[in-house]
Amino acid sequence: MCKSKSKIYLLDLMKKINIDIPTRLNVDEICILIRSKLIRLELKERIKKSKIKYFYFHYESQLPI
Secondary structure: OHHHOOHHHHHHHHHHOOOOOOOOOOHHHHHHHHHHHHHHHHHHHHHOOOOOOOOOOOOOOOOOO
């Protein structure tokens, strides 16, 4: 899913979730950084027992939007 987005869109997303943007990244590397950040944020929220979701694992059902 991530790899189908434009590089500009992904770089903007990186800024929104406070990821430092190194120089000369390709889309695959950007997607890996975004995914890692979302998983870290998700784990922090789970430890706090919060209902905030950043990432859904394949076995979890998503809430309706």
